[in-house]
Amino acid sequence: MSTIQAIKGTRDILPGEVIRWQQVEAIAKAILERAAYREIRPPVMEFTELFARGIGEATDVVSKEMYTFPDQSKKQRSLTLRPEITAGLVRAFIQNKLFAEGSVQRLWHIGPAFRYEQPQQGRQRQFHQLDVEVIGSRNPRADVEVIAIATDILQALGLKSLRLDLNSVGQGEDRQRYREALVSYLTPYQDELDPDSRDRLTRNPLRILDSKAPRTQEIVQSAPSLLDYLGSDAQRHFDQVQQQLTALGISFQVNPRLVRGLDYYTHTAFEIQSDDLGAQATVCGGGRYDGLVAQLGGPDTPAIGFAIGLERLIILLEQLQRQPPPALDFYLVARGGKAEAQSTVLAQTLRQSGCSVELDLSGSAFGKQFKRADRSGAVACLILGEAEAESGLVQLKWLASGEQTELSQAELYAQVPDLLATIHPLRADAIS
């Protein structure tokens, strides 16, 4: 087979699916703008160093999943296709000195990210995220705002039975003390841990907490809890987040074993999961990252954000089976030289006055054209044959009822506002 195909783990989003993506984008944008978030569009490539420093050299994402390559310059700079979006946004924040514009920046971005992994359900090499960040506030209300936006978006899309898991991973010193406690608890069980976890005991012990290996899970059950090691600041912050979530009626469960895989998280960490996604259950993940901006060379600035995985979201929406019908006002049928010529003008004129019109280009028998009209999803059909073309008339046929009237083309144009007023409620009926 010599035809060129899409790269493994990438795929075309075809016209039939794009409707869903647009729906997600429209709802997300509306909700974000209501909360005064502004869109930002950073590049998809960055210097490799940004991710190495920002996400952490030891993380799986940086150590084995990045698309990294030298560019064509003499210097052979090392570039990387972004494996996540936050680091690039923070870079943009620092470089453009957005911190000078005001104390808090609320930003959002939708776009692709890239990781070299084995594809499976809900996981691709090129995938898309909706990324939302609040940079410049240490207040727990910022955490709550961000979480509320995430749940609002998912709810507005009609998704139910999602779980919100919440945890606090504390600050630097808290986590250091906990880490030591965890290691000393786990070391006696060293030989019973699964190989991956044994490996992490020295490198990244916190990640052992959410291992799926059954024996490891048993051992971890009675391990010391991160929550017992939170300092008073961290504890107060976490309490306030919980209280306010409750006040907003957002239900959640505290999961002391929720640990996120990127090094930059502090304090609040959260995940929204679904049971309908197979192994990749997380639709939304996020948390606070108070140290990242400074770590990347900016002023000491706290921040919190999340990312929603759009492919995973789309999978859930498909399960809801609510496919909006194609939005088309008129299907224009024409047959015969003069009629076909006129139909182009008719279509153009109607489009310019606000109608959506699909023009049948085949010139085939009326029967065939009506069949296509039927399938197009149009509300009404306009018919232009030789007789109409000669006398400046057009037939208007309502496809649902079969009712048909004849009118002059001039009358048709004059009636456009009335027709649209009739057609759009019909379309709305079809959706609900």
Add this chain to the structure above:
RNA sequence: GCGAGCGUGGCCAAGUGGUUAAGGCAGUGGAUUGUGAUUCCACCAUUCGCGGGUUCGAGUCCCGUCGUUCGCCCCA
């Protein structure tokens, strides 16, 4: 990186070693030279992802390879 399943026309598929590869949907042309969810007819895979092997004979068995799906790892 590891493990398992699957790859037959645009789509869904039957076919498990024996002459010309079912069927359905969609598409095209016609019955109906101007009226659509009905009907009828015709056309639509020199070939079963690709390469090699076993065999008198392979879509069917074996090996490799690519793709895909699900899982591990990890994450959105």
